[in-house]
Amino acid sequence: VRVDEIGEFALIAQIEALLADEAPGSASLRLGIGDDAAIYQPAPRHSLVITTDALVEGIHFRLDIMDWADVGYRALAANLSDLASMGARAGAAVVTLGLRPGLLVEDVLAFYHGLAGLAARYNCSIAGGDIVASPAAVTVSITAFGECRHERDGTPRCLRRDTARAGDLIAVTGRLGASAAGLSLLLAGRTDAADALIRAYRRPEPRLREGSLLLEAGVRTGMDLSDGLAGDLPKICARSRVSAFIDGRALPAPAIVKERFPDTWLDLALRGGEDFELLVTFPPALLGQITTALAAADLPPLTVIGHVEPPGDSPLWFCGDDGQRRPLSPGAYDHFGHQPPDRGATI
Amino acid sequence: VRVDEIGEFALIAQIEALLADEAPGSASLRLGIGDDAAIYQPAPRHSLVITTDALVEGIHFRLDIMDWADVGYRALAANLSDLASMGARAGAAVVTLGLRPGLLVEDVLAFYHGLAGLAARYNCSIAGGDIVASPAAVTVSITAFGECRHERDGTPRCLRRDTARAGDLIAVTGRLGASAAGLSLLLAGRTDAADALIRAYRRPEPRLREGSLLLEAGVRTGMDLSDGLAGDLPKICARSRVSAFIDGRALPAPAIVKERFPDTWLDLALRGGEDFELLVTFPPALLGQITTALAAADLPPLTVIGHVEPPGDSPLWFCGDDGQRRPLSPGAYDHFGHQPPDRGATI
Numbered sequence: 222v223r224v225d226e227i228g229e230f231a232l233i234a235q236i237e238a239l240l241a242d243e244a245p246g247s248a249s250l251r252l253g254i255g256d257d258a259a260i261y262q263p264a265p266r267h268s269l270v271i272t273t274d275a276l277v278e279g280i281h282f283r284l285d286i287m288d289w290a291d292v293g294y295r296a297l298a299a300n301l302s303d304l305a306s307m308g309a310r311a312g313a314a315v316v317t318l319g320l321r322p323g324l325l326v327e328d329v330l331a332f333y334h335g336l337a338g339l340a341a342r343y344n345c346s347i348a349g350g351d352i353v354a355s356p357a358a359v360t361v362s363i364t365a366f367g368e369c370r371h372e373r374d375g376t377p378r379c380l381r382r383d384t385a386r387a388g389d390l391i392a393v394t395g396r397l398g399a400s401a402a403g404l405s406l407l408l409a410g411r412t413d414a415a416d417a418l419i420r421a422y423r424r425p426e427p428r429l430r431e432g433s434l435l436l437e438a439g440v441r442t443g444m445d446l447s448d449g450l451a452g453d454l455p456k457i458c459a460r461s462r463v464s465a466f467i468d469g470r471a472l473p474a475p476a477i478v479k480e481r482f483p484d485t486w487l488d489l490a491l492r493g494g495e496d497f498e499l500l501v502t503f504p505p506a507l508l509g510q511i512t513t514a515l516a517a518a519d520l521p522p523l524t525v526i527g528h529v530e531p532p533g534d535s536p537l538w539f540c541g542d543d544g545q546r547r548p549l550s551p552g553a554y555d556h557f558g559h560q561p562p563d564r565g566a567t568i
Numbered sequence: 569v570r571v572d573e574i575g576e577f578a579l580i581a582q583i584e585a586l587l588a589d590e591a592p593g594s595a596s597l598r599l600g601i602g603d604d605a606a607i608y609q610p611a612p613r614h615s616l617v618i619t620t621d622a623l624v625e626g627i628h629f630r631l632d633i634m635d636w637a638d639v640g641y642r643a644l645a646a647n648l649s650d651l652a653s654m655g656a657r658a659g660a661a662v663v664t665l666g667l668r669p670g671l672l673v674e675d676v677l678a679f680y681h682g683l684a685g686l687a688a689r690y691n692c693s694i695a696g697g698d699i700v701a702s703p704a705a706v707t708v709s710i711t712a713f714g715e716c717r718h719e720r721d722g723t724p725r726c727l728r729r730d731t732a733r734a735g736d737l738i739a740v741t742g743r744l745g746a747s748a749a750g751l752s753l754l755l756a757g758r759t760d761a762a763d764a765l766i767r768a769y770r771r772p773e774p775r776l777r778e779g780s781l782l783l784e785a786g787v788r789t790g791m792d793l794s795d796g797l798a799g800d801l802p803k804i805c806a807r808s809r810v811s812a813f814i815d816g817r818a819l820p821a822p823a824i825v826k827e828r829f830p831d832t833w834l835d836l837a838l839r840g841g842e843d844f845e846l847l848v849t850f851p852p853a854l855l856g857q858i859t860t861a862l863a864a865a866d867l868p869p870l871t872v873i874g875h876v877e878p879p880g881d882s883p884l885w886f887c888g889d890d891g892q893r894r895p896l897s898p899g900a901y902d903h904f905g906h907q908p909p910d911r912g913a914t915i
Contacts, residue, residue, distance in 0.1 A: 222673045229699060232673060236680050244684035246693030250660060259695035261660045263715050267614045273662045273711060275698045313597060313608045315620045317709045326569045326579060333583050337591035346593030348606035351622045352576060357704035362664045364620060364711040368610050 251377055255460060257306040257444050260369070260377045268377040269312075270367040272303035278321075278358040286407035289328045290335030291423040292361070297336045299447065300365035301343060301427035302497040306445035308380045308436030309367030311345040311429060317362040319355030332361075343429055380436055380443030380501065385461035389442065389502035389529040394431045395521065396475045397450060401493025402482055417477065425497040431520060432499055438514045443501035449492040450526075451537060453500060455551040458536040467491075467527040467549065469541040487541070492552065502529050598724055602807065604653040604791050607716070607724045615724040616659075617714040619650035625668075625705040633754035636675045637682030638770040639708070644683045646794065647712035648690060648774035649844040653792035655727045655783030656714030658692040658776060664709040666702030679708075690776055727783055727790030727848065732808035736789065736849035736876040741778045742868065743822045744797060748840025749829055764824065772844040778867060779846055785861045790848040796839040797873075798884060800847060802898040805883040814838075814874040814896065816888040834888070839899065849876050 224232055237254050240246075246253070251268065252260040258272035274296070276282055282292050297314060304311055316336065320329065340347055345365070370378045403422030413419060428445070435443065442461070446453050450472075454465050474490040482489055501523070503511070512522055530538070535548035571579055584601050587593075593600070598615065599607040605619035621643070623629055629639050644661060651658055663683065667676065687694055692712070717725045750769030760766060775792070782790065789808070793800050797819075801812050821837040829836055848870070850858070859869055877885070882895035 224667055224671050224673055224676060225669060227673055232676060233699065235673065235677060239677055239680050240684055240694050243681065244687040244692075244694055246660070246687075246695075247691050250693035250695055253693070254696050259660070259662070261693070261695055261713065263616075263659055264614055267611055269610075269616060269713070271660070271662060271695055271713070273664055273696065273698050275664045275666060275700045275709065277666060277700055277702055279703060280701050312610055313593070313606070313618070315606070315618060315711055317620055317622045319622060319624060319707055320571055322572060324571050326571055326574055326582065329571060329579060330582060330586055333586050334590065337587055340591040340593070344594050345591075346597035346600070346608070347587050347591055348593075348597055348608055348618055349601045349620065351620050351709070352580065353622045353624055354627050355624055355705070355707065356626060358702070360666055360702065360707055360709075362622065362698070362707075362709040364662055366608065366616070366618070 252379070252381070256382050257303045258309070260379060262377060265375055266371055268369050268371065270304055270307050270309035270369050270379065271364065272300055273362065273364040274299045274303065275360065275362040277360050286404070287423050289331035293332035293335030294339050294424055296361045296363050297339050298425050298427050298497065300363045301339070301345065301429060302425070302445040302447070304365055304367035305427050305429040305432035306380060306443055306499060307367065307369065308378070308432045308443070309369045310433060311343040312366045312368050313346040313348040314340065314363055314365040315348050316350035318350070318352050319360035320352065321355050321357060321359055324359065343427070378436060380432060380441060382442070382444055382457050383460040384442045385457050385463050385502040385529050387463055387529050387531045388504065390505050390508060390525050391454070391465055391467070391500070391502050391527040391529060392523040392525045393446070393450070393473065393498050393500050394428050394523060395496070395498040396473045397446070397496055397498065398474045398478045398486060398489035398493045400425060400495045400497070401449070401489045402478045405482070422495070425495060427497060428499045430518065431515070434514055434518055434520065435499070435501055435511065438511045439507045440501050440503045440511065442503065443499055446496045446498050446500050447494060449494045450500065451491045451549060451551055452494065455536045457500070457502065462532055464530045464533040464536050464538065465527060466530055466538040466540070469539055471524065471526045473524040599728070603729050604650045605656070607726065609724060612722055613718055615716050615718065617651055617654050617656035617716050617726065618711065619647055620709065620711040621646045621650065622707065622709040624707050633751070634770050636678035640679035640682030641686050641771055643708045643710050644686050645772050645774050645844065647710045648686070648692065648776060649772070649792040649794070651712055651714035652774050652776040652779035653727060653790055653846060654714065654716065655725070655779045655790070656716045657780060658690040659713045659715050660693040660695040661687065661710055661712040662695050663697035665697070665699050666707035667699065668702050668704060668706055671706065690774070725783060727779060727788060729789070729791055729804050730807040731789045732804050732810050732849040732876050734810055734876050734878045735851065737852050737855060737872050738801070738812055738814070738847070738849050738874040738876060739870040739872045740793070740797070740820065740845050740847050741775050741870060742843070742845040743820045744793070744843055744845065745821045745825045745833060745836035745840045747772060747842045748796070748836045749825045752829070769842070772842060774844060775846045777865065778862070781861055781865055781867070782846070782848055782858065785858045786854050787848050787850045787858065789850065790846055793843045793845045793847050794841060796841045797847065798838045798896060798898055799841065802883045804847070804849065809879055811877045811880040811883050811885065812874060813877055813885040813887070816886055818871065818873045820871040
């Protein structure tokens with residue numbers, strides 16, 4: 222059986238089963254495969270949040286629509302976003318590059334320039350890496366480490382995917398669909414670097430401040446949006462054994478996306494990938510203190526977009542302008558003509 | 569300027585300079601680019617040893633001379649060897665795979681099977697990873713984390729490359745040249761899996777027990793041999809600003825290598841890569857307690873192969889059967905018709 226015949230999720234399930242049997246690991250691994258990041262706790266009051274993310278030229282990034290500095294920025298941003306989605310503080314990262322023949326030194330340095338600016342802004346140390354030859358395409362693999370605090374019982378304090386409960390509100394940071402709208406413009410040949418949508422695609426902001434603040438305000442369920450709301454929310458539903466209701470009228474699509482994409486803005490907001498906003502759920506009673514905490518930190522408020530329900534016939538339910546409740550098919554918007562790989566999951 | 573025109577080391581130096589300027593990182597990074605691994609110390613008595621290593625099909629491994637389980641084993645072994653070379657204990661690892669089209673599920677599972685057996689033996693948790701599509705060749709990128717203790721002043725206790733002093737003895741664990749000899753046999757079409765030399769190439773043992781024990785016995789300078797003695801020892805010389813004298817008559821080449829490779833055994837022992845033995849230097853006064861400690865742990869003794877000298881005209885000096893002292897050119901044995909990339913260094 223070929224890997225592309227069974228798909229990524231079935232393959233990961235088989236790997237997970239093999240590892241559970243043959244390399245169960247030590248008790249210091251507190252959270253393993255299946256969330257945005259793993260948690261490794263070698264000492265009682267010390268936990269490390271670990272995430273890794275790989276990108277391949279032509280599959281995950283294209284140099285006709287961004288430059289090498291953007292590639293470096295985005296590669297680190299995706300990892301920092303995974304730390305943000307756990308509520309962790311950024312610590313360090315290692316960077317592995319596979320370089321195809323003929324690549325220019327200035328391109329490699331531009332990659333690091335884009336990455337370094339973001340690293341410096343979040344006090345993330347670049348601890349090293351590896352550089353190898355790659356025959357056909359540039360590959361980037363980054364592993365990032367973050368720090369988290371602990372609950373009173375000594376368990377790591379973090380945002381997880383398996384803690385959503387029926388009755389929780391569902392909310393997101395920022396706006397949805399801007400990155401996918403920017404990608405659409407770029408694929409159509411627009412390249413204005415000052416365009417807010419193009420910038421949203423090329424330079425997404427990892428929500429490290431928001432993640433940490435939401436965690437301290439009591440939120441315990443969250444992930445980052447890399448595969449789009451309709452692609453990622455089902456992952457929380459599956460791991461928490463719940464379903465989710467989304468009110469399409471509440472989705473925070475930017476006005477400019479609605480203007481420039483009058484026919485597809487809802488799809489972009491629901492299924493557009495790589496917004497790297499945080500998706501969280503929490504009991505309604507927490508909403509007041511969350512709002513206060515965000516305002517006190519001079520951060521934009523969350524947008525409540527739905528609520529968690531007991532498991533049902535569909536993982537996702539949706540209600541649009543017509544007020545009709547109906548099942549929503551899970552999945553991401555298909556930009557490149559194929560289903561984008563799941564970029565947020567550790568295997 | 570193309571990357572292949574300036575070479576890996578010049579590129580890494582430029583990246584290092586860029587990062588020092590644009591992303592200096594936090595004080596919690598205690599040891600960065602330039603050793604076998606980095607040390608990240610987020611809390612006063614807690615340090616994490618971090619290493620990463622990437623492999624590309626056709627460049628770093630070939631499936632005509634090993635199977636997928638060997639590839640998985642070796643990929644993790646190279647990382648655990650980097651932890652061993654710091655004297656660290658294995659903790660956890662994340663595994664990223666780039667899979668080319670048409671790869672079989674059973675091959676991926678065989679890869680993990682080979683890796684899992686080794687991980688379990690050293691209590692290394694597999695904390696996750698990422699799986700992506702790769703257009704032309706399978707790529708493997710592993711990042712491993714280990715634990716180390718601390719000196720009385722709170723600094724991380726580890727084996728480093730920059731602490732060799734003139735007068736130190738130079739010694740290695742195990743034997744030299746067996747892995748390269750096994751590779752020669754495999755490239756000549758021999759495939760007997762029970763052959764000790766072929767096994768040395770396919771299933772090298774990371775020297776985690778030895779590294780930890782040498783550190784506790786007082787050794788502070790060390791690395792692992794991935795690019796061969798003449799390829800790796802100059803790295804210690806460069807970082808410690810010393811030169812090294814090797815006595816060829818003392819090199820521990822296995823008898824079977826001398827028998828089967830009567831003309832090239834010395835080259836295999838001096839320049840054969842991927843033995844993954846430890847190369848250490850230490851003051852002569854430590855030799856007795858090191859020997860006692862290894863014997864008490866039922867481990868083979870070190871072999872002293874030379875000594876450290878003040879910096880001279882050549883980083884390496886050599887004396888063979890003729891008793892003549894002469895400069896030795898640095899560099900690894902060239903199996904695949906090109907200089908193998910440096911696999912032990914963090915960028």
